Amino acid sequence: MKTFPKPATIEPMSQRMTVAFPYKRSTGEIVGRFLAGLRDQKKIWGLRVSRQGVVVPPQSYSEVDAKAGGEWVEVSQTGVVTAVAEVTRPIEGLHPSTEPFAFVLVKLDGADTAIAHVVRTKLDRLRVGSRVRAAWAPDGERRGTIRDIEAFEIVD
Amino acid sequence: MSEPPKERVKYIDTNLNLPYHYYAGDYKALYLRALRDKKILGSRCSKTGKVFVPPVIASPESLAPCDELVELPHRGIVTTFCVVNVPVIGREIEIPYVVASVALDGADVSLYSLIQECAAADVRMGTRVEAVWKPDGERQGDHTDIRYFRPTGEPDAPFESFIHRL
Amino acid sequence: MTKLRNVAVVGFAQAPIVAADEHHTGPEMLYPVVQAALESAGLERSDVDYQCAGSSDYVDGRAFSFSQVLEVMGAWPPVQDSHVEMDAIWAAHLVWVKMQAGETEVAIVCGFGKTSEGSPAHVLNLQLEPFYAAAIGLDAASTAALQASAYMARSGADDRALAEIASKNRAAGAKNPDGQLREAATPEQLMATPWAVKPLREGYLAPIGETATCMVLAVEGRAEKICDRPAWIQGVDHRIELQALGARDLARSESTTLAARNAFEMAGLASASAADVVELGSTNPAEELILREALGLPASARAQGGPAINPSGSAQCANPLMNTGLLRLAEGFRQLSGRAGERGVPGAKRAVVHASAGHGLQQNIVWVLGTERRWS
Structure with a gap:
């Protein structure tokens, strides 16, 4: 068998590929009803669960002690920003905007946890402590996802 | 209304598209x-x-x-094989056809390849085969450059000569 | 305190941390590293009776990615092998537990991940809860920035405080030949870099990097024969926070405090301040400040005295996914075993090592390493 001489330099070989995972995720009772509330009622529901208070958005159990069940509580559509991450260069195919925007955590009035979402306007005035209000995707365009809340907007 | 709709959203479509550069x-x-x-x-x-x-x-x-x-060398032995009887989307080969492990002469492990130019029933463990290449100018530097292997007509190799090279 | 089995870190090797290794696959990067780690410990592969790797399928862009490295870690004759879909420092923890159970005496722990081949932002998005967090497109830099803003609002730390921490790490990183970012930078220079995700600047974050790592662990009786100066594991614990970002106090790291308390109690260490070296898995200066507070360490880069914090330059100077944590444990080993070169802390006897996994310091592991055996 002949030895094959190794070249002194080897041009790297590469291939670009997009790997697609077309997942369809089951929501379950609690997440599914919360999302239906966004789509059909334009309401934001929390669930009062064991040792966590009113959790928004809710899970099917308490994250603290894993107890299931709880009482539905409608929370305000206005709340206070507890964290801000201002994205100056959005990432294509991942971020919900091609223009600069901010991710925020918002503790809605009546909730004991904060919801993660985005703010698209008046970013120069946005900071921890800002009051914001949910803005909705128009009727007929809400699909039953967290993005049925189109964004949060600063309340003047 | 004191609670969200009973009719829940049952599924979320999450179409992930992850870019890689391998x-x-x-x-x-x-x-x-x-x-x-x-x-x-x-x-x-x-x-x-x-x-x-x-x-x-x-x-x-x-x-x-x-x-x-x-x-x-471009010649070797069919060490083990299977006969495919189900059509595969995107693969335009007449069924049944044979996919085999081919141990090239001198190699201690085998390659996977199609066996063609013979009936599926004529492929055996030990059948001597040779590579059939795409013509000059059509080879791209990928696995399809070897189109398939075909029997050479030489006598079958004894079992002991390939059993450790499956 | 229960008497445990003395286990030590006795060897370590890594590939250079680079933006992209275009000439090797992940297993090919790991192969010479495993060989070097074994050689540094004077071991043959047959001396190793257990192996465990840490990696991520999404990082590597293939399912069951761990199976591809078996043939460079050792697969034949059939070996005992495990894997964690986490940073390899959690693989080291699994090995430690396995050694406590008396099932292994000498083991290797490997980390690998071709970070450059995928998009870490897309990949790490998938670590989040799918309906509410991943669905709005959060990535790791953004969740880190959310955490930084919450910490800054609560503590009053400003951009300069972050820049000073970042600058200190960059100066340390310049002395680490195994690092990726190796240029020192002043706070002013770093404050002039553009926002990555505000309030975090590009100068406060590591670039994309990849490597491969291999650590050798051994039990008492074997460790002393393998290594001239073993780094004994005196204590370890790990704790996790809630999944929902908005349900936690992002401005604090309670899980780090708890893990540290348990690890320190196991080790008989009064506090992090009583150690000679503290190596933190913080990937940005806000995380470092949160962790310092959680461990009772000074909340400023200017504080004098106390342990050397992040002598390696920390994960802020190199953050090769799936290896970042194990590199922290390696730094503890290098510091205690006289293998830290120019950045070595003279006479270091005890090191506190921390690493993190998940978004916003979700899960935290704390180790205490020492030059002496803990249990006799």
Whole structure:
């Protein structure tokens, strides 16, 4: 068998590929009803669960002690920003905007946890402590996802 | 209303599209480019002398480096095979057809390939085969450059000669 | 305190941390590293009776990615092998537990991940809860920035405080030949870099990097024969926070405090301040400040005295996914075993090592390493 001489330099070989995972995720009772509330009622529901208070958005159990069940509580559509991450260069195919925007955590009035979402306007005035209000995707365009809340907007 | 709708959202479509830019690594790059030149490369273990094809940088068995690249003959033995009777989307081959492990002469592991130019029923463990290449100018440096293997008509190889090279 | 088995870190090797290795696959990067780690410990592969790797399928862009490295870690004759879909420092923890159970005496722990081949932002998005967090497109830099803003609002730390921490790490990183970012930078220079995700600047974050790592662990009786100066594991614990970002106090790291308390109690260490070296898995200066507070360490880069914090330059100077944590444990080993070169802390006897996984310091592990055996 002949030895094959190794070249002194080897041009790297590469291939670009997009790997697609077309997942369809089951929501379950609690997440599914919360999302239906966004789509059909334009309401934001929390669930009062064991040792966590009113959790928004809710899970099917308490994250603290894993107890299931709880009482539905409608929370305000206005709340206070507890964290801000201002994205100056959005990432294509991942971020919900091609223009600069901010991710925020918002503790809605009546909730004991904060919801993660985005703010698209008046970013120069946005900071921890800002009051914001949910803005909705128009009727007929809400699909039953967290993005049925189109964004949060600063309340003047 | 004091609670959300009873009729819940049952599913969320999450269509993930993850971008990757895979690198073959130098050994696989050399192997694939050599196919374009009608060459099949392997690598030889510095400790045991075993020859791996496609080439690996180290022997999975001895963990010794495989620094030497070698050029393998285009002939070998069907070591084990299966007969495919179900059509595969995107694969335009008449069924039934044979997919086999082919141990090239001098190699200690086998390659996977199609066996053509014979009836599926005529393929045996031990059948001697040779590579059929795409014509010059059509080879791209990928696995399809070897179109398939075909029987050479030589006598079958004895079982003992390939049982450790499946 | 229960008497445990003395286990030590006795060897370590890594590949250079680079933006992209275009000439090797992940297993090919790991192969020479395993060989070097074994050689540094004077071991043959047959001396190793257990192996465990840490990696991520999404990082590597293939399912069951761990199976591809078996042939460079050792697969034949059939070996005992495990894997964690986490940073390899959690693989080291699994090995430690396995050694406590008396099932292994000498083991290797490997980390690998071809970070450059995928998009870490897309990949790490998938670590989040799918309906509410991943669905709005959060990535790791953004969740880190959310955490930083919450910490800054609560503590009053400003951009300069972050820049000073970042600058200190960059100066340390310049002395680490195994690092990726190796240029020192002043706070002013770093404050002049553009926002990555505000309030985090590009100068406060590591670039994309990849490597491969291998650590050798051994039990008492074997460790002393393998290594001239073993780094004994005196204590370890790990704790996790809630999944929902908005349900946690992002401005604090309670899980780090708890893990540290348990690890320190196991080790008989009064506090992090009583150690000679503290190596933190913080990937940005806000995380470092949160962790310092959680461990009772000074909340400023200017504080004098106390342990050397992040002598390696920390994960802020190199953050090769799936290896970042194990590199922290390696730094503890290098510091205690006289293998830290120019950045070595003279006479270091005890090191506190921390690493994190998940978004916003979700899960935290704390180790205490020492030059002496803990249990006799």
